[in-house]
Amino acid sequence: MNEDEWDGAIIRSLSEEWADRIIFLPECASTNDEAQKLALKGAAHLSVVLTETQTAGRGRRGQPWACPPGEGMACSVIVRPHDPPVIWSRIALAAGLAVAEALDSFGCSSGVKWPNDVWINQQKVCGILVEAGSGFVVIGIGLNVNVTRFSDDLAFPATSLALEVGTPVSREDVLVACLNRLRIRVEQIGSSFPELLKSWETRCVLRGKEVSLLSGESRKLGMVQGISPNGELVLKTTSGIEKFLQAAEIRVLDDR
Numbered sequence: 001m002n003e004d005e006w007d008g009a010i011i012r013s014l015s016e017e018w019a020d021r022i023i024f025l026p027e028c029a030s031t032n033d034e035a036q037k038l039a040l041k042g043a044a045h046l047s048v049v050l051t052e053t054q055t056a057g058r059g060r061r062g063q064p065w066a067c068p069p070g071e072g073m074a075c076s077v078i079v080r081p082h083d084p085p086v087i088w089s090r091i092a093l094a095a096g097l098a099v100a101e102a103l104d105s106f107g108c109s110s111g112v113k114w115p116n117d118v119w120i121n122q123q124k125v126c127g128i129l130v131e132a133g134s135g136f137v138v139i140g141i142g143l144n145v146n147v148t149r150f151s152d153d154l155a156f157p158a159t160s161l162a163l164e165v166g167t168p169v170s171r172e173d174v175l176v177a178c179l180n181r182l183r184i185r186v187e188q189i190g191s192s193f194p195e196l197l198k199s200w201e202t203r204c205v206l207r208g209k210e211v212s213l214l215s216g217e218s219r220k221l222g223m224v225q226g227i228s229p230n231g232e233l234v235l236k237t238t239s240g241i242e243k244f245l246q247a248a249e250i251r252v253l254d255d256r
């Protein structure tokens, strides 16, 4: 085993409250799939599935997600919201914001790219895949912690926390920081959502940018105005103000 890899002892050394909630699997197809199975069997709120190696890690829109063993972080958090399902889409915003805030404590300045990517210096450092089940939501987090090399065929420029801060970073510390922020932010999707939204908007890397948004078969060009109270992306297009809840892909056209 590579000495940088997760193992049971490392997990047990984490703060007690998280150590007890983490289910560590050395290898699995996808932590989101494992978390869903556990949630269906009744796993508690804030149970976490963590792995070293995903053999079929997936991103949004069915894209594969690569997470190099010993370097990346792949985990899924089970959330059982007490708010109604109609507002669960806000969890995607809460998750991206939580990770961005956690990364700041390692000395970088990160932003959120709607709906739930985390970017540093115009490059993607973390992708989040949120999937809802009956009575639960799974938040899958793929974070480039100490990754130094990326595949050439990625759709977006990619970076890692280590590349941005110039030194390897403890994956345990990153995991705990993300979980701590996540717990706080997912509690805010109900009556505290305006506060969450305000923090999210101050980190929004798309604000005021001209973007091309590919949603299903249609492509829209527009200027990002912000996020609606429902967490929709608000674009000013040639037909006026339009709102989008789900986006296939957003590309920034100008970078002023």
Ligand code: BTN
Pocket (backbone or CB within 6 Å): 029, 030, 031, 032, 033, 054, 056, 057, 058, 059, 060, 061, 063, 065, 067, 073, 074, 075, 076, 117, 126, 127, 128, 129, 140, 141, 142, 143
């Ligand atoms: C994206 O940007 O498209 C989302 C990527 C999400 C990847 C994470 S890694 C942990 C969890 N398990 C998966 O199979 N996917 C998510």
